[in-house]
Amino acid sequence: MLDEVNETIMYLDMCDLDQIAESGQCFRWMPCREGGYLVHDGADQAYIKQIGTVLVVRYAGNTLAKWFRYLDAGTDYRHILESIPDDDKYLRAAADRGCGLRILRADLWETMVSFIISQNNNIPRIKASIYALCRKLGKPRRSLLGEVGKDLGKDFYFTFPTPADMADLDALQGLGLGYRDKYLAELARDVMLGRFRPDKLQDMSTDEAHRYLKSVRGIGDKVANCILLFGLGRHDAFPVDTWMKKIIDREYGGKFPLERYSGTAGVIQQYMFYAERTR
DNA sequence: GCCCAGGCGTCCC
DNA sequence: GGGACGCATGGG
Numbered sequence: 001m002l003d004e005v006n007e008t009i010m011y012l013d014m015c016d017l018d019q020i021a022e023s024g025q026c027f028r029w030m031p032c033r034e035g036g037y038l039v040h041d042g043a044d045q046a047y048i049k050q051i052g053t054v055l056v057v058r059y060a061g062n063t064l065a066k067w068f069r070y071l072d073a074g075t076d077y078r079h080i081l082e083s084i085p086d087d088d089k090y091l092r093a094a095a096d097r098g099c100g101l102r103i104l105r106a107d108l109w110e111t112m113v114s115f116i117i118s119q120n121n122n123i124p125r126i127k128a129s130i131y132a133l134c135r136k137l138g139k140p141r142r143s144l145l146g147e148v149g150k151d152l153g154k155d156f157y158f159t160f161p162t163p164a165d166m167a168d169l170d171a172l173q174g175l176g177l178g179y180r181d182k183y184l185a186e187l188a189r190d191v192m193l194g195r196f197r198p199d200k201l202q203d204m205s206t207d208e209a210h211r212y213l214k215s216v217r218g219i220g221d222k223v224a225n226c227i228l229l230f231g232l233g234r235h236d237a238f239p240v241d242t243w244m245k246k247i248i249d250r251e252y253g254g255k256f257p258l259e260r261y262s263g264t265a266g267v268i269q270q271y272m273f274y275a276e277r278t279r
Numbered sequence: 280g281c282c283c284a285g286g287c288g289t290c291c292c
Numbered sequence: 293g294g295g296a297c298g299c300a301t302g303g304g
Contacts, residue, residue, distance in 0.1 A: 024285055115285075122284035125302065178300030183287090220287045241285035273285075 005144055008064060010055040014077035016100020017050045023101055023274045025230050027114055027127045028134070028160075038145060040134075041070055042107030043159040047144050058144050072102050072233070080264050090251045091268065094275035101270050104230060108198050109191075110160045111231030112216075115223045116183050125176060132175040137161035163191040183218025190216075206234045229266040238265040243276045 017037060021029045028040035036049025036056070046067050047058040059067055068074075081099055084091050113133075118126050138158035146155050166172065166188035172181040190196040196216060201209045206228060213224040221240075228237035238258060240248070248256045261268050 116287095118284090119286040120284060120299080121286085121301080122303080125284075128302095176301065179287095179298095180300080218287070222286060226285070239285070242283085243285070277285095 003142065004061055005058060006060075006064065007056065007058045010057055010068070010071075010073065011053060012055055012071065012073055013053070014081065014099060015050070015055065015071070015102055017048060017055075019098055019100040019274065020102060020104065022278065023098070023270060024123055024277065025104055025226075025270070026106065027123075027130045032145065038143070038157070039070075040157060040160070041066075042110055043139075043141070045141070045144055045157050046070075060144065069105050072105050075102070075235075077102060077267070080267050083261075083264065084268070085260065091272070095268070095271040097278070098271045098274040101267075101274055103233070103235060103267055103270060105233045106230050107160065108201070108227075108231040109163065111227050112187070112198065112213075112219075113160075113166070113184060115226040115230075116187070116218045117177060117180055118226070119180065119218070119220075119223060121178075121180075129176045133166075133172075133177075134158040134160055136175065137165040137171060163188040167192055180218060183216075187216055187218065201232055206236055209234070210237070225266075229269075235266045236263050238269050240269075241273075243273055244269065247272050247276050 020026065021031070021037060026039070030038040030040075032038060032047070032049075036047060039046045039048050044063055044066065045060065046063070048067075049056045055071075057064070057067055077099075081095055084095050086092065114126070114130055117129050121129075135158050138161045140156040140158055143155055143157045166184055169181060169185040172185055175181075177184065187196065191198065201212060204212060209228060209232065210224050213219050213227055214221070219227070223239075225237040225239035228234040229239060248254060258265055
């Protein structure tokens with residue numbers, strides 16, 4: 001039954017929804033008046049509310065496994081936190097502040113588009129553009145709560161547009177995308193025509209996938225790393241944006257000791273980014 | 280008017 | 293391979 005609404009509880013260690021919502025990796029989390037978030041990813045929606053150490057997850061049909069994966073519920077973040085050496089006072093404090101952060105495993109296409117939009121842009125504007133993009137080119141679907149945020153309308157949310165929905169440059173006007181509109185239309189067309197194959201990324205090494213992503217116009221070093229980290233679950237990818245540059249200059253004399261965190265550098269990066277943004 | 284934002288493409292050396 | 297510069301757009 002496609003429209004069936006289910007609800008379950010999930011025990012998840014080291015998880016704080018408010019921290020994740022403010023961590024710059026998800027742009028379609030809508031806080032609800034009664035608490036919790038309406039979370040959108042690709043074509044799907046869930047309502048997730050945290051009560052202490054328990055997550056209440058409301059979801060449609062048989063998508064529970066998807067949300068389990070989305071929340072990266074199989075990863076032991078306590079272990080990562082404890083692996084941070086005591087001699088790095090800055091990082092210990094940053095990780096302590098953001099100890100409820102997790103690396104979301106978001107929809108790959110949405111992650112590619114979102115982080116192309118993110119370049120030389122700020123988070124409120126990124127959210128506004130993505131919101132407008134979904135509203136204009138996504139498809140309306142019945143909402144789990146009978147409402148979405150403040151002004152999307154009472155009963156519907158919008159799916160994230162597909163490559164086919166986004167291949168027309170004219171349709172991307174008026175969304176505040178700026179010069180990035182051309183990158184998106186070109187990528188959407190290439191995906192539609194099979195000239196760029198996101199599905200191939202899964203089987204590549206992180207280095208290979210990084211190179212392949214960078215072959216897309218509009219995807220450079222940093223955006224490629226964000227896609228690897230948030231869209232492909234590669235916790236070894238280490239995005240460095242202007243905030244991270246500031247931290248690395250101030251705390252590490254311009255050179256971060258990446259070799260200490262092989263395999264989890266991306267997670268560590270998220271603690272640093274969050275700490276800097278909220279200090 | 281400036282500078283900045285989860286940067287990148289292009290040009291020039 | 294590295295360093296300027298332009299790029300759309302809105303907020304401070």
